[in-house]
């Protein structure tokens with residue numbers, strides 16, 4: 001009933017295009033859509049309306065969703081603050097800690113390959129007198145725990161390091177960083193958006209005091225996410241970024257997106273019950289794609305964590321590769337039937353090569369750019385085979401006859 005429209009097709013093509021861009025967004029799981037459906041016209045109340053049953057009903061749906069989110073990350077539901085997504089959650093974490101009256105120092109530690117939703121607020125804080133340390137990464141994209149340790153000073157108000165990177169899928173040693181910062185009594189924010197569908201993310205295991213989540217990266221709807229804010233040992237004090245009405249314990253005013261929150265809760269419940277098996281299945285598909293591409297295109301360069309360490313240090317659904325001699329932007333345009341990405345969808349405002357890839361100190365031919373592949377819950381091995389074939393033939397065709405336009409794309 002939900003997907004009764006004919007599948008999306010491309011003019012001149014008879015088969016549906018393959019979606020391999022799950023780091024940018026994921027399709028809503030039909031079970032999520034089903035959970036959301038009644039909230040649009042039946043259970044449409046404002047969760048903040050205290051005087052009538054419509055409001056009470058909406059509030060109870062929101063609180064049920066809050067418990068579903070809390071169960072996934074193993075925290076108290078009162079520690080979950082709903083937001084419009086992870087961009088807002090990252091902003092609230094970084095700016096909220098920095099601006100809190102109780103914050104002692106004016107130093108922040110983060111990493112060069114963080115998401116812009118962390119880097120841009122950090123940059124703004126620098127212009128307001130904060131000092132920010134941007135930690136470098138190793139050749140495979142991982143941050144070193146020793147570098148975090150060396151960077152922290154008595155002035156450090158916050159360390160913000162993501163769990164897994166959205167371009168190269170690199171998994172940072174977050175539990176180790178969390179343990180270190182606990183010892184040093186420094187607040188730790190972790191953007192766990194990309195890790196959540198694939199890796200266990202219990203806040204105590206990670207040692208996180210603040211954790212960002214986004215529903216649409218885990219088969220939920222767009223426009224909703226959450227920030228976990230630790231309430232005890234230590235109690236994290238935040239200055240709100242959005243004021244007006246005092247919703248969400250005063251930390252995030254504004255009428256709650258009840259349909260989104262309900263869908264997000266259901267998405268968390270599904271991830272909690274299916275994550276382990278799903279991650280194994282995705283690793284098999286990803287490795288199959290990698291093998292097929294390497295067989296046909298042996299000169300292909302793998303950006304980030306090497307294949308022998310992928311099981312530990314790379315998300316199971318991620319691949320990021322460079323095809324020497326073929327500009328990634330040209331390849332993306334030429335690939336009619338496979339949706340992959342170059343760089344990240346989040347920095348579309350800047351037509352620039354990937355800042356994440358530039359941080360990896362590798363002697364690879366940077367001018368060609370990287371192709372980011374993100375597999376997901378609904379992909380099949382038949383799609384992997386079809387995509388491998390199309391990518392292979394397109395790379396070979398472009399190499400034989402490159403487009404006559406300049407290498408810089410618009």
Ligand SMILES: *Cc1c(COP(=O)(O)O)cnc(C)c1O
Pocket residue numbers: 023024084085086087088090115117162164165166191193194213214215216217223224225346
């Ligand atoms: C997508 C993404 C965000 C932003 O999330 P939105 O909910 O789209 O605002 C933040 N961090 C990472 C790592 C992401 O992949």
